[in-house]
Amino acid sequence: QKEVEQNSGPLSVPEGAIASLNCTYSDRGSQSFFWYRQYSGKSPELIMFIYSNGDKEDGRFTAQLNKASQYVSLLIRDSQPSDSATYLCAVNMGYNFNKFYFGSGTKLNVKP
């Protein structure tokens, strides 16, 4: 079983819609959770992190964490074509705080 799982997509949404990206993780001791955006040929760019249950909002982005159900999600409101990228979920497992496990990423396409 993979430590971090994401639907590979592609997820297609029209411009202006809400894109919802999901991630599940296997280790209940996981401490912190990160969303990265990666454009083709570029390095991952940190968008948001969350470590407490509930929602965390930053501009058009909202991260949601539910530790009981072991999932974390990223909502992108008012999606723009420039949001088209691969979104990577990363989890910092509890037993080694300096080791990050990455999901395989979800490719998002925002259609104009």
Next chain:
Amino acid sequence: DTEVTQTPKHLVMGMTNKKSLKCEQHMGHRAMYWYKQKAKKPPELMFVYSYEKLSINESVPSRFSPECPNSSLLNLHLHALQPEDSALYLCASSQVLAGGMGANEQFFGPGTRLTVL
């Protein structure tokens, strides 16, 4: 400043060459990482340095040799690589999180695109 720099941006080398990748950060981070990323795959952890000491080696072949000369610099020495080692090599840094609540955000450099002929 959340910048991690990497040099060179591109590197082409033969299987008998020796080369080095360099990474630098000035964010005061004491954890530094090397990842390897193949096309359409997530980053794959290779090494972690914590307080300039190697703390994680993910069973990486010895033809890859990491070095952390000081808290700001990280090198990856390459020798006798194989064509399948061609990939994007990413350096990252973060605070060291020893326990308790919080998050140690990890920031990536732009990467070195390595081609082994």
